[in-house]
Amino acid sequence: MKVILLKDVKGVGKKSEIVNVKDGYGANFLIPRGLAVAYSEKALEILNQQKADEKEQIRIATENAKALAEKLKNITVEFTANCGSDGRMFGTISTKQIEQELKAKFNIDIDKRKIISKTAVDRLGYTKLQIELYKGVIGEINVHVSEKK
Helix, strand or coil, X not given: CEEEECCCECCCECCCCEEECCHHHHHHHHCCCCCEEECCHHHHXXXXXXXXXXXXXXXXXXXXXXXXXXXXXXXEXXXXXXXXXXCCECCCECHHHHHHHHHHHHCCCCCHHHECCCCCECCCEEEEEEEEEEXXXXXXXXXXXXXXX
């Protein structure tokens, strides 16, 4: 029996693959559980349309991420922090604080887990942080920390 897989099935194949399985396995296990549909020209046509739609969505999301990366280049997020007498900052600026500041001042919604820079914002001055906006699209943002008076 030929089936088109709707999800990854261990030992059988990946999503969107057309595979041959035994009749009983396909009819009694894969199809009733929504893991596959029986192969037909109409099912193949629907699969091809879904793949085309998915590629278009990926293209649009990539373009939006690139536009946001360009916008982020010109943005500097400002913070103030308490400092000791030697000029060293107490604590760090967290990714959550950066996320909230971007949302509040620039109306840019970025998940804090997307900030991929491993350098902590723990000193006065400017720090550049990298943000993964989409697969393969990385933006950069400036964070400026000044001393609280």
